[in-house]
Amino acid sequence: MDDTSNAPETTADATGKAKRLVLIDGSGYIFRAYHGLPPLTRKSDGLPVGAVSGFCNMLVKLIKENRGDDAPSHLAVIFDAGSKTFRNDLYDGYKANRPPPPEDLIPQFPLVRDATRAFGLPAIELAGFEADDLICTYAHLAVQQGFEVTVISSDKDLMQLVNDKVTMMDPVKGTPVGREQVIEKFGVPPELVVDAQALIGDSVDNVPGAPGIGVKTAAQLLIEYGDLDSVLARAGEIKQEKRRQTLIDFKDQILMSRELVRLRCDTPVPAEIATFVLKQPEADILAAFLAAMEFNSLARRIGGSLSLESTTALAQIPTAPISRPLYGVKTELGEKQPFDLDAYECVQTIEQLQTWVRRCEQAQVIAVDTETDDLSATHAKLCGISLSTDTNCACYIPLGHLASDGLDFGGGDDLKQIPLDQAIALLKPVLENRNILKVGQNIKYDLSVLKRYGIDVAPYDDTMLMSYVVEGGLHGHGMDELSQLHLGHTPIPFKQVAGSGKTLKSFKFVALKEATQYAAEDADVTLRLWHVLKPRLVRDRLNTVYETLERGMPKALSEMELNGIRVDPQVLRNLSQDFGTRMNAIEQEAHAHLGRPFNLNSPQQLGVVFFDEMKLPGGKRTASGQWATDVKVLEDIAEGKNGTGAGQTLAKLLLDYRQMAKLKGTYTDALVEYADPQTQRIHTSFHLASTTTGRLASNEPNLQNIPIRTGEGRKIRTAFIAKPGCKLISADYSQIELRLLAHIGDIEQLKKAFSDGQDIHAMTASEMFGVPMADMTSEIRRRAKAINFGIIYGISGFGLANQLGIDQGEASRYIKTYFERFPGIKDYMDATKQFLRDNGFVQTLMGRKIHIPEINGKGGAIKAFAERAAINAPIQGTAADIIRRAMMRMQPRLDAAGFTTRMLLQVHDELIFEAPEAEVAAVIPLIQEVMQNAALPAVQISVPLVVEAKAANNWDEAH
DNA sequence: GCAATCACG
DNA sequence: GACGTACGTGATTGCA
The missing domain is CATH 1.20.1060.10 (Taq DNA Polymerase; Chain T, domain 4)
Structure with a gap:
């Protein structure tokens, strides 16, 4: 790679200025920024941003240091793409010992790339290769083009690049690393570093090397014999018996290790070096980014000390525009542009698809939509996949289409499709790439469909859920409605391409031209919606609600739905x-x-x-x-x-x-x-955005209203069974809404009763009617129970009278007594109603907003209805939030503990599991623990959350 | 496509 | 004093 014989002789460009390329190991920066700083979160919504902040400070320092006469002409920041690389194919143990990145660092990876671009610098990465490989390739190319190269990194793996044109710079010490420093470190010159590392190995990256041989021995051997091949060829001559035997026995392992540590200098090039021309940051873009991140002091500091005036003579040369709007920054880009349906591409060849894969890798945020032959995600067959990488830039990849006569596509080019397995093989790395955010509208559906084709889509965002968080209660969250609302655009109706009623045909029979326009438009709309809604989350301080109550749900629910529950x-x-x-x-x-x-x-x-x-x-x-x-x-x-x-x-x-x-x-x-x-399993579908309170809804079939209240009805539950060798476990929150009422309304008597484990309805009755607990009758308790539930629903004398079969006057007296005994409840109700009148919404303990626009309605009845809904919503909604948190944590916890128990259903305050008999006893306490602590650490409920769990052969007995 | 009914939390 | 009423869902059936 240090073969520079083809390089032009000059190292200066036409202006006479020296051409110098600085390549920064961005991934190294991220980890240093993360570990070097206390965990910092964005004030408005708790988004972790410590590493982003540290990274920005490093960029500022870097820009300051690289201005003036000896400034580099070109600069790029190179990142790891994070997905598997070709080295994993060489050796599946490669980097296997690496712990996964900390949880609060993960959301910062894309932000750091945004930061880089905001500073006007190219952020470069490539799936399948490490940052080191890209740095190597660029260094090699740059030298060929007459550049001098500086690599800023403290990674010793990059020392193999050093030569008379390529220098490293240690970002921590600020000292150059040249040939001398390499020899100091490895005992051999740069050209032998690969050979030395092959022998030494690396315990951190899990490169095996030669057992028992370290830096000293490796250097000694290489100096003596010239290079690794000679060492291995002449291993028999080595006097030390053990060393000789190691080199002979582990020859293959050593050679493989060399391939692992050898950097590739021939990777594809995501962007030309010419586009790396160093330019000054655009002040408004940078300011917008810093404002969105709420880095106020940094913004002030930059405004003053890092003057944004021209710093280099080349500042005016235009470079590639930022490929997408910055995270959390309101942008003029895109969403109001007219739709151009003819710009969409139908992807029918491998070459086309490869181009789209590269486009996705560049874009980093893409919209994905799947087209299928069925509404049920658990059964549907894939007809095609659409992608969008930018406004009006979208494609449809038909995969399961048939000619309208039902025959396979065979003939002309217009009916050509990429074979399904080949398309999946190309798309899977993109859809699973940790650094490419996949945006979907109701993405649970796509997760389920693609999972059945072997693809685990991650990470993802869901525009439906963003809308639900921002404007829940104000309108529906289907794509057509959101498109109309935010983009002023009506997408092609499904029935226009596929018909409806009797003319309804499977999507696979839709002609490719129409299918492409319909499907690609959906992806285009989805990406545009993301650009509108993601900033809204931040602006309205709802990002934490989205991240902690919504983001993980599609995955959790998709798994449950695919599991299904067995019936007899x-x-x-x-x-x-x-x-x-x-x-x-x-x-x-x-x-x-x-x-x-x-x-x-x-x-x-x-x-x-x-x-x-x-x-x-x-x-x-x-x-x-x-x-x-x-x-x-x-x-x-x-x-x-x-x-x-x-x-x-x-x-x-x-x-x-x-x-x-x-x-x-x-x-x-x-x-x-x-x-x-x-x-024999039933796969329901849970809907995430159809209730006003945050509860789920189940349909096709609804498994949340299976009878239980009558003996005849309960028989149906006996048909819900576990597979052989397993039991069903039902775990439900005991009285969760009343407990939340006690907490939210801060009702001391109720809180104490729950803490003491008392019968809450009997306690209420005793308090209200002055009956000692010992003398409690079932009738008095029944009345108190009805009142307790009535309170949760926003009680009225009429309603309570109806429920209890008493006259309204008596019911009203009960309510009056209740409020006198528990004044905190009256206070809560009045305060909640006032809050609704002031704000048009109420909130759960977790911060979920529930809009109730009816409060502004005309009639007194409508307003009264809105007030009752407002009293109920924080209670029902907080319970819904809590069980959501339990659900998102549950499967990972079960997996981590080595259980194969699976979560099957949610019924508002109950979770149903299927557990191997041998696991039952041990898994129940884990389930209870996850559920009981689900509100933590966000909220500490001042009343214990009790979860009762039971295992049995069917749902009737388990409940 | 709406109204009435009834299953659940 | 009048408004009409418990909160949140989904599926089925009859009937216009």
Whole structure:
């Protein structure tokens, strides 16, 4: 590599100025910045930024030191791409001993690149290669082009580069490292460093080397024999027996070690050296970045001491523009540009795809969207993948399309596709590259689909969740709605390309031109949305909410959904049959009783029968004027409360029929259809952004409303089972919402009762009605329980009266008594309502905002509704936040402890697991620990969070 | 596509 | 004094 025979003789460019290239080992800088500084976080949202700050200070120092007459003409900062490199293919143990970077450093990696660009310097990296390889390649190329090169790094691996044109500079000591210093370090000149390292090995990078041979021996051998090949060839001549034997025995290992330490000088070049021309930072970009990072003192310091006036004669030469807006910086770039659907590319050849892969590596933030043949992420087959790297810069890669006649693509070029496995092989490194942020809209879907094709997408952002955090409660968070809202653009409707209803066709039959426009536009929209929403997170100080309550959820939920829960279809079929038989019998009896047939499923016909024909008194109307026939009404009739006793039999029959119909239609029949015929597992989908409070919602099928309250209903739970050799574990938070009420409202009596492990409803009853605990009756306790729940829902006398079947006056007196006994609750309610009126939103303990715009509505009813929602939202929402945190931590904790237990379901305050029988006893305490401590360290709840857990063969017994 | 009903926390 | 009411969801059915 130090062969410079082809180099031009001159080392000066046309201006006569010396051409000098400075290459900075950026990754080394990051770690030094991180370890050299106390952990610093951004004030507004707690984003860790210590390393970024230290890095910026180093850049300032660097720029100061490299100005004036002896300034370099070119400069670049080189980073590790972080993913696996070709060295892992040579030796899978390479760097295997390296611990993963600290958790609070990870989010800073992309920020450091942003910092570099903000300072007007190129940030260069390349997947598959280490920074050292790129430095080596650039140094080599630069020398060929007549440059002198300075490498700023303290990495001894780079010493192999040193020659008369290439010098190293130690950034810590500030001293040059030339040939002499290399010899001092290794005992051999730079050209023998590789050979020496091959013998010495490196315990940090896990390079094996030759056992028992260190720096001294290696140098001695190499000096004696000339180079490593000679040492190995003539190993037999070595007098020391042990050393001789080592060199013979470990010859292959030594040669492999040499390949590991030898830097590549022939990597692809992400950017030409000409683009590294040193220029001054653009003041507004730098200022915007520093402001976003909240580095105020640094910004002041730079404004003064580091004058941003021209520092080099070459400052005016334009360089490549910053490829993307800076993190957290509001930008004019991009999002308002008109959409150009014809600019999208349909990627049909390997060469095209390789170009896009390189584009992604450069962009560092890309949008990804998958197109499939099914809405269910756990079953859908991939039709294609779209990518966007910049505004109006997007592509679609068709992978599973068929000609509209259903035949495979074979013929003309317009129907050509890259074979699926080849495309996956090229895309996987990008989608898994730690330094390329993948942005998705509802990315849980894409995680699940791609996981089934062997790709673990990471890291990722989700624009749907960003919107949910920033504007939850104000509107929906689907892509079309967000695009309309933030970009003023209506994306091509899905039904326009795939049809709807009877004309609906699978996406794989959509012609590639239309498919490309539709799919690539989605990726383009998603990336633009990211540019709008990411800064909003920072501006509205919601980044921590996003990072701690949302960011990890797509991965956790994707895993759960892919796991699925096993059911026994036979149990469900038997229940269906049982319910069906009984329904038929009831139907016959009801028809006979009335003397004519009618539709038992029709509330309207039922209302006519009871209130028009039989003329029962006390009929109530629903909102739309129909007769109400819900359970309450039917129960009243069945109990003869209308005083006439008429209709009792019919009402009882209908109550039974309704229950059977519900259980059969919604559960036993439907669930069998959802079970995978092979695995007998049901894969629900959890939605992350559909509730106002932060709760999840489950659909297709909804597994969060499986019956439990009646004996007949509970039978359905016995069909939910564990696979052979396993148990189901149900772990639920006991009374979490009441505990949170006690904490949030700061109610001493409630807090004490929970701390003492008392029966909270009995305690409430005792306090309210003055009944000693010893004399508590179940009826009094029942009333107190209803009041406790009513409080959580924003109680009203009417509602409580309804619930307890008492008159409104009495209910109102209960509430009054409650507020007198627990004045803290009244204070909480009043304060919450006032906060809502002032701000239009309320917040959970974790800082999640819940907008309730109805508070500004016209009617008193609407406002009253908004106030009740406001009272409930912080309680329900905090509980939701807590279980989210538990869920995001759970699988990593289980894995780390060596368990194979898997999380399957969440039901608001309960988590369901499938655990091998042998793990059950040990895993339950771990599950409880994770759940009970889930609020920490963000919030210390002043009441213990108790988690009850139980294992059994089915969900009924486990709960 | 809406209203009514009812399953869950 | 009137408003109408417990908070948050999803699936099914009938009916316009």
